Amino acid sequence: MTVYLVRRLIQALFVVLAMSVIVFVGVFAIGDPVEILISPDADQLERERAVAALGLDLPLWHQYLVFLGNALQGDLGRSFVFNEPALKLILQRMPATLELAFGAMFISILVGLPLGLYAGLRPNSPASKTIMAGSILGFSLPTFWVGLMLIMVFAVQLGWLPSTGRGETCSVLGFLGVQPCGAGLQWSFLTVDGLAHMAMPALNLALFKISLVIRLTRAGVRETMLMDYVKFARAKGLSPARVTFVHVFKNILIPVVTVVGLELGSTIAFSVVTESVFAWPGMGKLIIDSINVLDRPVIVAYLMIIVLMFITINLIVDLTYSMLDPRVRLETKGA
Amino acid sequence: MRAGRDAAGFPEFLPVTNAPTLEVRNLRTHFFTRAGVVKAVDDVSFSVERGKVLGLVGESGSGKTVTGFSILGLVDPPGRVTGGQILFQGRDLAKISEEEMRDLRGNRIAMIFQDPMMTLNPVLRIDTQMIETVLAHKKVSREEARQRARDTLGMVGIPSPDERLKSYPHQFSGGMRQRVAIAIALLHEPELIVADEPTTALDVTIQGQILAEVQKLAQTTGTSLIWITHDLSVVAGLADDVAVMYAGRIVEKGAVSDVLDHPLHPYTAGLIGSVPSRNKRGEPLRQIPGMTPSLLNLPPGCAFRSRCPRAAEACMAEPEIREILPGREARCFLPLTAAAEQAA
Amino acid sequence: MSQAVMNGAAPAAPRKDKVETPFRRFVSEFAESKVALGGLVVFTAIALVAIFASVIAPQNPYDLAQLDIMDGRMEPGTVGGAGFTYWLGTDDQGRDMLSGIMYGLRISLMVGAGSAFIACVVGASLGLLAAYAGKRTDTVIMRLVDLQLSFPSILVALMILAFLGKGIMNVVIALVIVEWAYYARTVRGTALVERRREYIEAAQCLALPTHRILFRHLLPNCLPPLIVVATMQVARAIALEATLSFLGLGVPITEPSLGLLIANGYEYMLSGKYWISFYPGIALLITIVSINLVGDQLRDVLNPRLKK
């Protein structure tokens, strides 16, 4: 177990390093950083001084080491636009994105599990066929388009929900003892107005995951229904409800929840689109704005944080998976 | 000539009623697959009396498990019980509602499955799986249900049942799991247990222990048993009566000693001939040539015809099961009566 | 499916006189699904509209001389100053939406199909190489594939466009980088199986040059799964391109794809002028769904093992 853990950690470290090289080279070496970093009005002397000060006259590998050293100290550069540390900017917007992502994952399970269960139990009913057709659409339709349709119907035509923004937020001081913005973290899901603002974006972001959960659940139900232990449960005279919700459902829940957990990273990545559609002030909207104005330090910081997040999530999921399933648990104990 | 149970030292203290616990008449269970109709159980009749053990024997795919599932109403689509009666204490199980059937399942009729590694739900603890069975049929507190589970586990020979109740199935060996499954079957002291090759997957010593325990339990509680197996030696040691199945039909039935000593049907004879035993030492083991026919679109005539050493012109027609000697039935035009008559 | 098989059995008699070639069988199996056939018809129509956009569109939406700013944001069905009806309305520049969509389709399809094609060539070659060369080459290529696939497509595309900036070429490059891994994985998987077959061994015994074995013998047998993946990837590429363009990271404003048309109409949608965004969106939807329907049936026909 420990050997496995150490090996996974080393692997993860390598991926982070590789990604940092790619991001660094990609952002700072393609195109002329002098153009970007130094005011175009500066004269030749000023330029040279600035180049020296920024270390741009050093060889590329040396520059990378400087970048890496700073990054390790939590310094990913200052935003040209906001003139603030890039890392701080991103951390400020992280709660909004996380809130949206978790909301979406919650919705995907809440909606996807029952639908998938139904489709698995009655695979030939018209309702199940509709559900499955819907899940194909959920997979193939671009998220932003569905987001627009949601806005058109629920905000513009019906006027039920606000179309953009985060609404009223509620500040929770020192949540978990972390205070990256100096003040408390702002959460939308704690106010009614915030929830109303969150409903559509979260649903939009959840769409792909709902389809995923439906498919996984349906496949799981169909597979589990054929198991001897389900028939045995029926042979014991249990009610259909108990057979379905305890014997079948519990077996499916673990893999489905694991996969959804594994999808946290991609949910955060895809929130870029949803946040832009609904003007949700999270990290995703920040990165799009930053790319559009070429605010490179923010771009680098975002990419590095996302990569780090991804690798951490994969690591955690790998490790916790073994703890969730009693069968795997025994094997890991034995090993 | 058959040594009765009482003679073997078991007091016949239970009241004896003449009505059998279970009587199956002309049962048909067919699977309507894309490729065609699979007649997994076709015109099967037998009965089991109170406290008696019926051995249901046959090769793989002969329809034994499907017969068991039919009795418990557990045949799933594309399968369906298409005809016949399943009279349990006089009630026809083929006609009652699913709710009524559920009341009986696990309560008055229990089943033990073939593969002990697959019958217990891997993600639920043993206590959950036992207590839910108690609570499904009895209005008792959880604590009482747990008590019952613990007692029953002890009864089937599981040491320190209190601890064991808190375990997951994967922490048990195959033999232990089958004991748990048997304990679950015994929770409500049912009138009938369908045991589907419960010991086949276990090693011989464990098999012997379990057989002995089940036999004892059946006798003390008056439970009737249908013991499905393809192992004739198990039948010889355990059953009172035996029914031999071939290709979805019963080809021979009668008292164990009669059938095993002097089989009437060539298939039964073949089965017995292929079992190694002490008094046949030195003789070559005889295999039944050929393979079980596909139950999909069986050709007309006797289903055993292509493999039967006695097959003749007459066998192109379909034999009916009939009483050939008193108390002995077989489905064959040319039964092996000579030896049997001599013995009788 | 079984229904379709049964239906397929009926017209078997008149078909008898024709020779049953693999291609003909493929066609008839494909046609068993009416939905897929419908998808194919719709997609063909869309492709034709896109190809001949400059001929059939009522207006050249990028010829400023043809635009009349007075016709801006007209509702669908209005007759404009130029004398013809704007069936799908106009955008803020007075551009006929129907013409805009036809031209936009052209860009979307071009970028989607082009990137899918390049990714297919690159990915299939690398996949073949991995399967044929084995050992280190295989390990390196498959590690890259795994790494690539462990990040969501949108993130990879975003990263690349952040490096390269906007532009049709850059979008194509980003899409190729996002997609190649799927082709590589598919081809390698099939090729590994095919490699062990006798005909490859025979070819090797004949000492045929490697490239000949790879492209003349190995590749044709990897084609069926490749075609399936390619069809699905075209739809994905079109969707991703639309997303990137909607985010303002994709194609330039001078050559708007459907995604950019939708983005342009977005601000007007909130004030009820839905058509500027809505109709390009519908065009995008129909395109993606029709390709997916075709791809689904192709998967069932060409690769029954993949069937779920």
Ligand SMILES: Nc1ncnc2c1ncn2[C@@H]1O[C@H](COP(=O)(O)OP(=O)(O)OP(=O)(O)O)[C@@H](O)[C@H]1O
């Ligand atoms: N769901 C099903 N669909 C189609 N045919 C089935 C189905 N279940 C069982 N059968 C058929 O019914 C026949 C009898 O099966 P059954 O499981 O009862 O055999 P068995 O006597 O218990 O054999 P074994 O000793 O291997 O357990 C087999 O030929 C099988 O193909």
Ligand code: SF4
């Ligand atoms: S009926 Fe004929 S073929 Fe069938 S078992 Fe009897 S002798 Fe053999």
Ligand SMILES: [Mg+2]
């Ligand atoms: Mg069986």
